[in-house]
Structure formats: structure tokens, C-alpha cells
Amino acid sequence: xxxxxxxxxxxxxxxxxxxxxxxxxxxxxxxxxxxxxxxxxxxxxxxxxxxxxxxxxxxxxxxxxxxxxxxxxxxxxxxxxxxxxxxxxxxxxxxxxxxxxxxxxxxxxxxxxxxxxxxxxxxxxxxxxxxxxxxxxxxxxxxxxxxxxxxxxxxxxxxxxxxxxxxxxxxxxxxxxxxxxxxxxxxxxxxxxxxxxxxxxxxxxxxxxxxxxxxxxxxxxxxxxxxxxxxxxxxxxxxxxxxxxxxxxxxxxxxxxxxxxxxxxxxxxxxxxxxxxxxxxxxxxxxxxxxxxxxxxxxxxxxxxxxxxxxxxxxxxxxxxxxxxxxxxxxxxxxxxxxxxxxxxxxxxxxxxxxxxxxxxxxxxxxxxxxxxxxxxxxxxxxxxxxxxxxxxxxxxxxxxxxxx
Amino acid sequence: xxxxxxxxxxxxxxxxxxxxxxxxxxxxxxxxxxxxxxxxxxxxxxxxxxxxxxxxxxxxxxxxxxxxxxxxxxxxxxxxxxxxxxxxxxxxxxxxxxxxxxxxxxxxxxxxxxxxxxxxxxxxxxxxxxxxxxxxxxxxxxxxxxxxxxxxxxxxxxxxxxxxxxxxxxxxxxxxxxxxxxxxxxxxxxxxxxxxxxxxxxxxxxxxxxxxxxxxxxxxxxxxxxxxxxxxxxxxxxxxxxxxxxx
Numbered sequence: 001x002x003x004x005x006x007x008x009x010x011x012x013x014x015x016x017x018x019x020x021x022x023x024x025x026x027x028x029x030x031x032x033x034x035x036x037x038x039x040x041x042x043x044x045x046x047x048x049x050x051x052x053x054x055x056x057x058x059x060x061x062x063x064x065x066x067x068x069x070x071x072x073x074x075x076x077x078x079x080x081x082x083x084x085x086x087x088x089x090x091x092x093x094x095x096x097x098x099x100x101x102x103x104x105x106x107x108x109x110x111x112x113x114x115x116x117x118x119x120x121x122x123x124x125x126x127x128x129x130x131x132x133x134x135x136x137x138x139x140x141x142x143x144x145x146x147x148x149x150x151x152x153x154x155x156x157x158x159x160x161x162x163x164x165x166x167x168x169x170x171x172x173x174x175x176x177x178x179x180x181x182x183x184x185x186x187x188x189x190x191x192x193x194x195x196x197x198x199x200x201x202x203x204x205x206x207x208x209x210x211x212x213x214x215x216x217x218x219x220x221x222x223x224x225x226x227x228x229x230x231x232x233x234x235x236x237x238x239x240x241x242x243x244x245x246x247x248x249x250x251x252x253x254x255x256x257x258x259x260x261x262x263x264x265x266x267x268x269x270x271x272x273x274x275x276x277x278x279x280x281x282x283x284x285x286x287x288x289x290x291x292x293x294x295x296x297x298x299x300x301x302x303x304x305x306x307x308x309x310x311x312x313x314x315x316x317x318x319x320x321x322x323x324x325x326x327x328x329x330x331x332x333x334x335x336x337x338x339x340x341x342x343x344x345x346x347x348x349x350x351x352x353x354x355x356x357x358x359x360x361x362x363x364x365x366x367x368x369x370x371x372x373x374x375x376x377x378x379x380x381x382x383x384x385x386x387x388x389x390x391x392x393x394x395x396x397x398x399x400x401x402x403x404x405x
Numbered sequence: 406x407x408x409x410x411x412x413x414x415x416x417x418x419x420x421x422x423x424x425x426x427x428x429x430x431x432x433x434x435x436x437x438x439x440x441x442x443x444x445x446x447x448x449x450x451x452x453x454x455x456x457x458x459x460x461x462x463x464x465x466x467x468x469x470x471x472x473x474x475x476x477x478x479x480x481x482x483x484x485x486x487x488x489x490x491x492x493x494x495x496x497x498x499x500x501x502x503x504x505x506x507x508x509x510x511x512x513x514x515x516x517x518x519x520x521x522x523x524x525x526x527x528x529x530x531x532x533x534x535x536x537x538x539x540x541x542x543x544x545x546x547x548x549x550x551x552x553x554x555x556x557x558x559x560x561x562x563x564x565x566x567x568x569x570x571x572x573x574x575x576x577x578x579x580x581x582x583x584x585x586x587x588x589x590x591x592x593x594x595x596x597x598x599x600x601x602x603x604x605x606x607x608x609x610x611x612x613x614x615x616x617x618x619x620x621x622x623x624x625x626x627x628x629x630x631x632x633x634x635x636x637x638x639x640x641x642x643x644x645x646x647x648x649x650x651x652x
Contacts, residue, residue, distance in 0.1 A: 006519050017507050315503040318464060319565070320492020320520040322485050399464050402499065 028294025033345025043280025079259025112164025314401025334386020
């Protein structure tokens with residue numbers, strides 16, 4: 001034990017004697033550890049952000065849409081479309097559902113007083129705003145009788161206000177979609193970039209009745225029905241209930257497959273969680289490669305160091321160092337270098353996360369386990385790549401080493 | 406001089422094999438060196454001086470024959486035991502000093518005690534300091550090795566060889582890299598240490614340095630050619646005079 005302590009001292013003296021070289025050796029590990037921490041944390045951050053956005057959709061959300069299949073590169077609907085009859089059955093009979101809205105998606109050029117823009121068009125019911133908890137910044141959402149009467153009213157997003165009205169208060173103003181004039185009754189609260197980078201404020205929302213009457217037609221039915229379960233605990237019940245009701249409505253025989261699909265909020269979270277989890281592992285693995293490269297750097301320097309210090313090693317052996325003393329000395333040097341590099345790397349990684357946050361507003365919480373992985377990996381690399389040079393040093397023949405030039 | 410035998414070799418031979426060629430570096434060397442002796446080993450290059458020193462220094466083992474160092478049968482020791490015996494019973498002085506670079510004289514001298522496993526020295530720093538004073542470098546303890554002259558470096562090396570209180574000091578061409586004056590200083594230091602009771606075996610090819618010893622062994626072709634006491638031992642004054650270096 002006392003011998004080990006003395007060897008520690010010797011190793012640290014050697015590191016101290018070659019400050020520049022020690023620092024350069026550590027650089028590989030520093031960058032490697034920082035990269036591991038930053039990538040893992042970025043993965044975690046992305047996962048968290050996606051999860052937040054999905055739960056921002058409303059945790060009780062259920063989405064019902066016709067089953068489609070890829071055929072020759074196009075989505076082809078299987079079975080019946082989801083139509084008004086289905087919607088009415090759900091509205092009348094479902095007890096686990098509190099709110100319902102059809103969704104009819106289209107797209108067209110929107111023309112305002114100051115400009116025009118091609119925009120996605122959502123035809124929905126008045127309950128849509130509650131289901132997705134989308135707030136109204138100015139004016140109001142359209143009402144139930146607007147939907148019933150298929151009035152030409154709409155709610156627009158911030159991007160459209162900028163493009164079409166140069167940012168003035170748009171309430172009461174008119175815009176035209178396919179030459180059909182709509183009166184703006186509300187402006188959505190801004191929600192920024194979506195999970196996949198789409199602009200969520202570039203949107204035009206009108207009663208689905210109006211959209212079907214004027215733009216989309218009735219033949220293809222609804223693209224989706226969005227529903228809110230009465231509470232988070234009853235999402236599963238709601239799903240079963242909807243399935244039963246729609247099977248009956250679509251006259252699907254016992255044992256046959258449904259021609260529609262229901263996705264819940266929770267399932268969505270699981271899927272995206274899986275994707276981002278894989279992404280995190282992938283990024284972490286790439287970053288680990290840089291750690292291994294750093295480790296090879298340490299091995300490289302240690303090998304050079306052994307050659308350069310051959311005479312010193314010979315002297316130590318001659319005056320009574322055992323092989324194990326030399327082995328431990330060089331191993332401690334390598335491990336100390338990688339651990340010190342690991343520490344600096346951890347600091348740099350945490351700092352890097354902060355810098356990214358400051359620069360891009362993308363918040364990356366430093367995952368504690370990423371620090372453990374980074375640091376542990378650094379220690380492992382030190383042992384693994386330090387052992388070979390250390391062994392080489394210990395196995396030197398003292399007679400040859402003493403006279404090495 | 407006491408009767409205690411420090412070195413005893415019995416028919417020590419060392420054969421190196423390279424492929425099918427056998428080189429007989431040492432053949433049947435019988436030596437006995439007692440405590441307090443000061444022996445110079447001379448010989449042309451290739452005569453087996455270095456091989457003998459490696460064996461005496463427990464860095465190498467004889468191919469045949471027996472070697473006893475301070476009553477320990479060296480042939481039977483394993484690697485760790487050899488390392489320990491070098492640490493406890495031997496002090497080495499090398500031609501090119503072999504000091505740790507950019508390290509203070511004190512730390513260099515203390516080095517053998519770093520590897521001491523017996524715990525016989527309670528205050529290594531103090532011992533190292535005393536050893537430096539002994540070689541006349543008490544005022545140079547905190548100078549780094551690259552700040553010292555050749556003669557000073559070699560004296561630091563001698564202090565390092567003294568610090569573990571060895572049974573034997575082995576000197577391998579210790580004056581080979583030094584000028585005449587520094588060489589004579591080193592030789593004189595050996596004489597002083599020998600007078601204080603140290604046993605010294607010194608390999609050299611400089612006759613005027615060998616002349617400081619008490620006994621001269623001459624090797625040729627791996628065998629002891631002559632082994633006799635030196636009658637007219639040099640002193641610092643006589644050696645300087647011979648070289649015409651008197652001030």
C-alpha cells in the first residue's frame with residue numbers, strides 16, 4: 001500500500017514534468033467525453049421536447065383515421081371512408097368521449113389585402129380548439145352555429161397574418177381562398193416550430209362544413225376524427241368504445257379486421273420515444289468513437305514516452321524497481337491523464353450544453369447518466385490503452401535499457 | 406580490512422547464443438572480494454568487463470557457476486528478489502550518470518529509497534541530503550539535473566549509489582564522460598568513501614584512474630589475466646602532477 005502511494009507520487013511527477021505533452025494527450029479524451037455528454041444530452045433534450053409537444057396536444061387525444069396502404073407509391077384507402085354518419089354515431093353514443101371534431105385537410109392559395117401565401121387548410125368543428133388546447137390570441141374561435149350553417153369564417157395563424165396583412169389586427173378582415181371570401185374571426189396563439197420543423201403558425205382553420213361544401217367535397221369523407229377522452233384514465237375505454245361503434249357503423253363482420261385506425265396520445269409518445277431513444281444511442285455511439293480515438297492517442301503518447309524514457313526505466317530497474325513498480329507507474333500515468341481529461345471533458349460538456357442553449361434556444365438538460373458514461377468510458381480507455389505501453393516498459397531488459405541512446 | 410566476504414564467484418561463465426554462434430563472454434571466473442576493498446577491473450573492450458559487472462550487479466545471471474553477494478546465493482533468486490537485492494545491497498554509478506532529467510539532485514538521490522520495501526529508513530529526505538553532503542554537494546540539493554556540470558552530475562549519481570547504505574558500490578566507467586580534472590575528483594571521492602569503509606568495484610579503461618584503487622583485476626577474453634594489489638597508489642596530487650595540471 002505504501003509502495004503504491006510512492007508509485008503514485010512518481011507517476012504524477014512524470015506528468016508534471018511534461019505539462020504540454022500531458023495536456024495534448026488529454027485533449028483527445030477531453031473532446032471525447034464532452035462529445036459523449038453533449039450528444040447524449042442533446043438526444044435526451046430532443047426526446048423531452050417532443051414529449052412535451054405531444055402532451056401539449058392534449059393527453060386525452062384520440063385520432064381516428066381510415067386505414068391506408070401504400071400502393072405504387074400512393075396512399076390508398078382500404079374499405080370505407082369515415083363520414084358524417086360515423087361522426088354522428090360517435091357523438092350520440094360514445095360515453096367516454098367528451099369532445100369530437102372531424103378534420104378535413106386541404107391546401108390552397110390564401111389571398112389577403114397585402115399578399116398571398118399557399119397554406120394548409122384545416123376544416124374542423126368548434127371543439128377542435130379545445131381538443132388540441134389551441135388558444136386564441138385575438139378575436140374568438142368560430143361557434144357551433146357557424147359550423148352548422150357552414151359560414152365562411154376562419155381562424156388564422158400568425159404567419160398568415162404577417163404574410164397577408166403585414167401584421168395588423170386581422171379580425172373582421174376578409175381573405176380569399178380559391179376566390180371564396182372568408183371573414184377572419186380569430187387569430188391563433190403562436191406555437192412556433194413543430195417537432196418535425198414545420199411552421200405551426202402557417203395555418204388556416206375554418207368550419208369543416210364550409211371546407212367540404214366549397215373546397216374538399218364530400219366523397220372522400222373526413223381525413224380524421226379527433227376526439228378527447230373524458231379523462232386520461234379512460235383513453236383505453238374510449239378506444240374500445242370507438243372501435244365497437246365504428247365496426248358496427250362500417251358493418252364489419254365478427255373476426256374481420258377494421259378498416260380504420262385509432263392512435264392515442266400515449267401510443268404516439270411511445271413511438272416517438274423509441275425513435276429518439278434509438279437516435280440518442282446512435283449519437284452516443286458515434287461520440288464514443290471519438291473517445292476511443294482519444295484513447296489511442298494516449299496509447300500513442302505513452303508508447304513514445306516509454307521509448308523516450310527507456311534509460312530512465314533502465315535506471316529505475318537497476319536501482320531496485322520491480323517490474324510491477326514500473327507497470328503501475330505507467331498505468332497510473334495513463335489513467336490519471338484520462339481521468340483528468342475526463343473531468344475537464346465533463347466540465348466542457350456541461351458548458352457546451354449551456355452555450356448551445358444560449359445560442360439556439362434549444363434547451364439541453366445535461367443528463368446525469370451521460371456524465372457517468374463519459375467519465376467511466378474515459379477511465380476504461382485509460383486502463384485499456386495504458387496497459388500495453390506500461391507492460392512494454394515493465395518488460396524492458398535493464399541491461400539494454402541502461403545503455404539505450 | 407575485515408574478513409567478511411562481499412563477493413564470491415565460483416567458476417562463473419556466461420555464454421551468449423545468437424543463432425548457432427556461441428560467444429563465451431566469461432569463462433570460469435573465480436573472484437573473492439572482501440569488505441572494504443577497492444578493486445579496479447580493467448581490460449580491452451570485448452574482454453568481458455561489462456558482462457562481469459552485469460552479473461556482479463545482479464542484472465544478469467551466469468550461465469554456469471555460482472555467485473554469492475553478501476552471502477546470498479544470487480543464482481537462486483527470481484526477478485523480484487533480484488530487484489530487491491539490487492535495491493538493498495548495491496549502488497550503481499554509470500558512465501552517463503543516468504539521472505532523471507529535470508529532476509532535483511535531492512529527488513534523484515532519493516530514488517532508490519522510493520523502491521525500498523524493507524522500511525529500514527525512516528527519513529528518506531534526510532538520508533538523501535546527507536548523501537549529497539557526503540559527496541560535497543550539500544549546496545546543490547535543489548538544483549535540477551540539467552543545471553549541473555558533468556562532474557557534479559556524477560557526484561549526484563554517487564550520492565544516489567550511497568543512499569541505500571549498500572554492501573557494494575559498482576562503478577561502470579564512471580569517469581568515461583568526464584574531463585581529467587573531474588575524473589580525478591571522482592576517483593578521489595571513491596578513495597574517500599573507501600577509507601570510510603565502503604567496498605567499491607570500479608570498471609575503467611583509464612590506467613591513471615585504476616591506479617587509485619587498491620587492487621587491480623585485468624581481464625582478457627573473458628578470463629582473469631592478472632589479479633594483484635596496486636603498489637604505488639595515486640593520490641589527487643600525484644595524478645594532477647602526472648597530467649601537468651598542478652596549479
